[in-house]
Amino acid sequence: AGAGAAVFFGYAVKGSVAVIAVALAIQFFLRAKPRRALAALAAMTVTLGLLAGGYRLWQRAWLIDWTEEEALGLPIQLWFCYGSHDDGNYSQADYEAAMTVDTIAERKELLNARIAANYASYSPLELAEFMTRKAAITWGDGLYNAEEFLATPQRANWTHTFILEGQPGYMPLVYYCQAYLYMMQLLVLACAVRAVRRPAAGPVMLAGVSVTGLILFLSLWETKARYAFNFTPLLLLLAAAALMPPAAEEKA
Structure with a gap:
């Protein structure tokens, strides 16, 4: 419960x-x-x-207020449709296509057909390349789209010296975040290898299954690095577990 x-x-x-x-x-x-x-x-x-x-x-x-739901509401299929072509990011064409019909049910039907057509158009190698490209965008730089959300502040402050592209601290921040993320991902991989050797259904396995599920989900969802940010605590737990001696891991 x-x-x-x-x-x-x-x-x-x-x-x-x-x-x-x-x-x-x-x-x-x-x-x-x-x-x-x-x-x-x-x-x-x-x-x-x-x-x-x-x-x-x-x-x-x-x-x-749900009175305009039928006229303006967007079904969850729209974000799956975004994630089914190009780089998987937002698509104005998908949005406009969904709004050409009048009801939520019609939008679901239209978007389901677009999703099916997009995936049917890939060969196995093309699908693998597409999923790899999406994964690189989602997990690749460690910034979690922070630069996108802080690009137009109401009041600029010293942090934008590091966040905004073209500012002197931007590339050092990118290098730092990438290095930190890659080291954490390597530790997560080491944790997975160790868990295979000594399987135990503890919190580390729970974290690993959760992150695996997230990876599968985000391979189909709209491509945005910020979606992965919510699971950073689990990634840190898995990375820390790789550094623990076995006895400490079991106790944790």
């Missing part, structure tokens, strides 16, 4: 955190006998369902 509540609060902040629910379900079956694992899964699912359902009801009843 506590796991369900924790997943809900993460999901309420950022939807991609829901992948942790799948990781927790896997963890239950790795750590307990099937009957106890099913009981834990049921408790998590019921708690998450009640909290998420109540939250959505609150949004629809009081928080948000």
Whole structure:
């Protein structure tokens, strides 16, 4: 039940955190006998369902004005459509195509057809190249799109000497962030290799399954580095685990 509540609060902040629910379900079956694992899964699912359902009801009843949903609402398929072609980034053409029809249901149908057509157009090698390009954008520089969001401040300050492209500190910041990210990713890889040699269904495995799920999700979703930022604590946990002696890892 506590796991369900924790997943809900993460999901309420950022939807991609829901992948942790799948990781927790896997963890239950790795750590307990099937009957106890099913009981834990049921408790998590019921708690998450009640909290998420109540939250959505609150949004629809009081928080948000839904009167223009059919005219202006965008289904989740739009972000999957963004992520299915070119570099996977925002596409004005996809948005405009979705708005040529009048209802949410019609937009879902139109976007599903575009997604299917985009993926059907790839050969296996082209699909691998496309996914690799998306991964490089999402995980590649360690800046998490900070320079994009801080490019037009209401009031400039000293941090923009480092953040804005063309400023003297920008490239040193890029090099530092890339080096830090690559070293962390190498430690995550070392942690994965060690976990294969000494499998244990502890918090390190939970973090690893969560990040794996995120990688799979972001390979289909819109390509934005900021989506990966939410999972930085898990990456740091995995990187730290690679530096721990086995006894300390098991105790943690």
